[in-house]
Amino acid sequence: AQSVTQLDSQVPVFEEAPVELRCNYSSSVSVYLFWYVQYPNQGLQLLLKYLSGSTLVKGINGFEAEFNKSQTSFHLRKPSVHISDTAEYFCAVSGISGSARQLTFGSGTQLTVLP
């Protein structure tokens, strides 16, 4: 079984400032890691994913995340945010083995970018 903890439910930040959204996971098996973003009244869109290899993963819209196995973390970062980045962000994991396309999501972090 897997679980995901997003440590901050709300993160306000000023425009053009850097931001980090924190995510920790727990799993008894190897996992793939994902960050999804949800804009108001929309479904989720994939920002980036970590499968293997380099621990620094670059995604869309200037976001990147770093996988840290020893700390079981997968924090999302952006060096300079825009108003349009205001949305809810979800960290998720899925088990590597098996055929189940089942994601376990964290509770989400609402990022609000202030002018």
Added chain:
Amino acid sequence: KAGVTQTPRYLIKTRGQQVTLSCSPISGHRSVSWYQQTPGQGLQFLFEYFSETQRNKGNFPGRFSGRQFSNSRSEMNVSTLELGDSALYLCASSFDGGSTSEKLFFGSGTQLSVL
């Protein structure tokens, strides 16, 4: 290419009624998953269908059921509605090349309100 289409966008029902939600995946995608999103519980996996067969199921009561048709379109049904079933129901599709690392494409969801 059209995205994942969910209908209807909004539904209002009363306790005890049943409801059917529809999801049309991206053309060529064969896997369809359903998630329930609520403010209290976050995003929770309901079930996944592939080739008209339920491949995986989350921890929801038997009142929640689904099916998939030969054209990969999927429906989910909730019987004997309870107030706690009020939620945004999200459908996600993927091609299913055989790996759980595959990206999920989400629809905009059906907002169900149970009065």
